[in-house]
Amino acid sequence: xxxxxxxxxxxxxxxxxxxxxxVSGAPDTLARVVRxxxxxxxxxxxxxxxxxxxxxxxxxxxxxxxxxxxxxxPPRTGLIDRFLVAAYDAGLQPLLCLTKAxxxxxxxxxAAYEPLGTPYLVxxxxxxxxxxxxxxxxLAGLVSVMVGHSGVGKSTLVNTLIPDADxxxxxxxxxxxxxxxxxSSAIALALPGGGWIxxxxxxxxxxxxxxxxxxxxxxxxxxxxxxxxxxxxxSHLGAECGLDDWVAEHGGAPLAARLASLRxxxxxxxxxxxx
Numbered sequence: 101x102x103x104x105x106x107x108x109x110x111x112x113x114x115x116x117x118x119x120x121x122x123v124s125g126a127p128d129t130l131a132r133v134v135r136x137x138x139x140x141x142x143x144x145x146x147x148x149x150x151x152x153x154x155x156x157x158x159x160x161x162x163x164x165x166x167x168x169x170x171x172x173x174p175p176r177t178g179l180i181d182r183f184l185v186a187a188y189d190a191g192l193q194p195l196l197c198l199t200k201a202x203x204x205x206x207x208x209x210x211a212a213y214e215p216l217g218t219p220y221l222v223x224x225x226x227x228x229x230x231x232x233x234x235x236x237x238x239l240a241g242l243v244s245v246m247v248g249h250s251g252v253g254k255s256t257l258v259n260t261l262i263p264d265a266d267x268x269x270x271x272x273x274x275x276x277x278x279x280x281x282x283x284s285s286a287i288a289l290a291l292p293g294g295g296w297i298x299x300x301x302x303x304x305x306x307x308x309x310x311x312x313x314x315x316x317x318x319x320x321x322x323x324x325x326x327x328x329x330x331x332x333x334x335s336h337l338g339a340e341c342g343l344d345d346w347v348a349e350h351g352g353a354p355l356a357a358r359l360a361s362l363r364x365x366x367x368x369x370x371x372x373x374x375x
Contacts, residue, residue, distance in 0.1 A: 101133070113158050140160050145307050146308065164247060166187075166247055168180055168209070170200050173252065182308055185316055185369055186311070196213060199223050199224075236291075243298065254302070261291060313366055320362050330342045347359050
């Protein structure tokens with residue numbers, strides 16, 4: 101139970117709290133949450149892109165593991181972009197986890213995110229000991245949140261990492277090509293050897309209405325000098341933006357690719373998904 105003096109504020113997975121009462125968990129016992137510690141990070145989403153009201157999903161995480169299948173269901177880069185925006189805004193390190201490489205090549209997806217320098221790993225079925233070892237290494241000692249839409253293999257990865265987790269595994273609908281929802285709530289699970297994994301329900305959308313464009317731009321420090329020369333309130337998407345001229349003068353192809361990625365993320369935030 102939550103103490104009345106805490107009011108209506110939500111407690112989310114990952115919160116560190118103080119308890120009083122009987123914390124044994126035995127039948128007919130009661131403990132109360134009396135304090136929520138300050139959060140080091142908060143992963144948020146809004147109901148949709150037109151609604152600026154944000155809702156906390158996970159607190160105190162270090163890493164956002166974006167799980168995307170390369171086929172069955174097909175990858176949705178627009179949703180990946182949205183997760184990246186949310187990670188940058190929350191101060192989480194993103195990790196792109198591409199699954200089902202036995203069905204399709206990861207080359208196209210990796211090329212799309214190379215300019216962002218996003219760390220990644222690729223898995224196939226069956227999951228080899230080398231793949232599992234790499235994944236464990238990326239998660240060790242951290243609080244990691246797994247996100248992705250249904251059917252991409254999140255729960256399969258969790259069950260492999262933590263055999264007694266018993267997370268429900270969903271199938272992909274042959275009619276829609278989309279995964280069926282299985283997990284219904286976020287849950288934190290301790291990893292063998294240290295660290296935590298927070299498995300979240302499959303998400304088909306991720307509203308970013310609460311994130312201002314300048315909070316996205318801050319994730320691109322190599323473009324900071326150019327952004328400072330833009331007119332006040334610049335969306336960085338219109339003809340008035342000064343980024344193109346600056347990049348052409350100072351950066352060449354690498355910075356041009358970074359600018360294209362920034363604009364893709366900004367368009368995603370506005371509800372114009374890339375895929």
